[in-house]
Amino acid sequence: MTAVGLEAGATEAWSAEDAERWLLSLELFGMRFGLDRMRRLMTTLHSPNEAFRSIHVVGTNGKSSTVRMIAALLHHHGVRAGAYLSPHLVSFAERIRVDGADISQEQFAAAVARARRATELVDRTLEEDDRVTQFEALTAAAYAQLAHADVDVAVVEAGLGGRWDATNVIGAEVAVLTNVGLEHTRWLGPTVKDIAREKLAVVTPGATLVLGPGLEPDADREAQVVAERQGATIVRAPAEPPAGLRDELVARGIFQRRNFAVACAAARAYLGELQPGPLRAAAASTVVPGRFEVVAGGEGRAEVVFDGAHNASGIAALAESLPEFLAGRPLVAVLSVLDDKDAAAMLAALLPLCAAAVFTSNANPRALSPATLGSLAGQVGAPPTTCLESDPRRAVALADELAGPDGVVLATGSIYLVADLVRPRRAGRASTL
Numbered sequence: 001m002t003a004v005g006l007e008a009g010a011t012e013a014w015s016a017e018d019a020e021r022w023l024l025s026l027e028l029f030g031m032r033f034g035l036d037r038m039r040r041l042m043t044t045l046h047s048p049n050e051a052f053r054s055i056h057v058v059g060t061n062g063k064s065s066t067v068r069m070i071a072a073l074l075h076h077h078g079v080r081a082g083a084y085l086s087p088h089l090v091s092f093a094e095r096i097r098v099d100g101a102d103i104s105q106e107q108f109a110a111a112v113a114r115a116r117r118a119t120e121l122v123d124r125t126l127e128e129d130d131r132v133t134q135f136e137a138l139t140a141a142a143y144a145q146l147a148h149a150d151v152d153v154a155v156v157e158a159g160l161g162g163r164w165d166a167t168n169v170i171g172a173e174v175a176v177l178t179n180v181g182l183e184h185t186r187w188l189g190p191t192v193k194d195i196a197r198e199k200l201a202v203v204t205p206g207a208t209l210v211l212g213p214g215l216e217p218d219a220d221r222e223a224q225v226v227a228e229r230q231g232a233t234i235v236r237a238p239a240e241p242p243a244g245l246r247d248e249l250v251a252r253g254i255f256q257r258r259n260f261a262v263a264c265a266a267a268r269a270y271l272g273e274l275q276p277g278p279l280r281a282a283a284a285s286t287v288v289p290g291r292f293e294v295v296a297g298g299e300g301r302a303e304v305v306f307d308g309a310h311n312a313s314g315i316a317a318l319a320e321s322l323p324e325f326l327a328g329r330p331l332v333a334v335l336s337v338l339d340d341k342d343a344a345a346m347l348a349a350l351l352p353l354c355a356a357a358v359f360t361s362n363a364n365p366r367a368l369s370p371a372t373l374g375s376l377a378g379q380v381g382a383p384p385t386t387c388l389e390s391d392p393r394r395a396v397a398l399a400d401e402l403a404g405p406d407g408v409v410l411a412t413g414s415i416y417l418v419a420d421l422v423r424p425r426r427a428g429r430a431s432t433l
Helices: 017-027 036-043 061-078 103-121 134-148 192-202 217-230 256-272 278-287 312-326 342-355 370-380 392-403 415-422
Strands: 053-058 081-084 096-098 153-157 174-177 206-210 233-236 293-294 302-304 331-335 356-360 385-388 409-412
Touching: 017 103, 017 134, 036 103, 036 134, 053 061, 053 192, 061 081, 061 153, 061 256, 061 278, 061 356, 103 134, 103 385, 174 192, 174 331, 192 217, 192 356, 206 256, 206 415, 217 233, 233 256, 278 302, 302 415, 312 342, 312 409, 331 342, 331 392, 342 370, 356 370, 356 392, 370 385, 385 392, 392 409, 392 415, 409 415
Parallel strands: 053 153, 053 174, 081 153, 174 206, 206 233, 302 409, 331 356, 331 409, 356 385
Antiparallel strands: 081 096, 293 302
């Protein structure tokens, strides 16, 4: 598609490693809200954001899972569906998917090369202290690649908030609000109502707004206000997927059943009707890396589970699902939490289910120290056995010893912890945004 090409030389001789290094170099510009830079990028790339229809997913938790599930439902119904997610575990390329698969390393390199050239052109038009950010450049690369791939629809996960998030340059005909919790209050406002208002700013005139089950009352009221103002139709998703699909859903946990129910409501809003065969196929094939993912164990060894729950409401949802999964087996948690999260509330929700806990760190400089987590655990009620181990891999190995062959090891508290555990040992520096 020539509309997103820029000059051909911009994509030559660039490897995926080059693309990763360039994106990581943009971290020094941090996060900057506002859509002006993004709109300039879209103009420079010849408006790839207008080349496909879109579904925009916002919320505090469950966005990535819901995006993957919506895209899978559309794909199995014969729609060429793309997806844009964040964050990633090992490679930025994981964030851009077409028809149920990550784009190739070659496609990723070419897409980022196009975005790099556009970024250079846009940066020349900005004030000296203003620059395109990492997330804006990556979002531009994603939209350009999805347009280049001729997707019919892109299912897009908002990064932070909604109103000023870089993803919000699409005219989504379906918007999804998974839930609203008190997170990122520094940027989105101090109350649930404030945060909901920022997230719901993605609702376009005449759109369908899908609301997740159990929405906070203040968020629900704000959704009704926004829907009335925009002439949008509200669809309330149920708490469970359609009848007969619960046992076919490979994504584990009560919270994933809720996410799939929301995804079904969103896909139905887009398609008009869902067919039983594609529904079952999507339920049986949608794996969400790093979300209640069993990565090892069985046959006389402790099961090891990775889950990227990273805030109090996410941990609470995980804790709700654990008793059913544990079935009486002892649980040893490996925990790492960033310093902008309510670590005390996270520990209070999870530790009562644990026979032991190992407090660790991760590669993100904002990670709380194991000693800090241990101290907080003492205040909220620690399990009988607690250990400190700063290295995540050694922490999991220690937890495996503590759990014994019939136990369960759960690594959680931060997506960056999960990323450290799945990233190859000699991999380059990880993203911290």
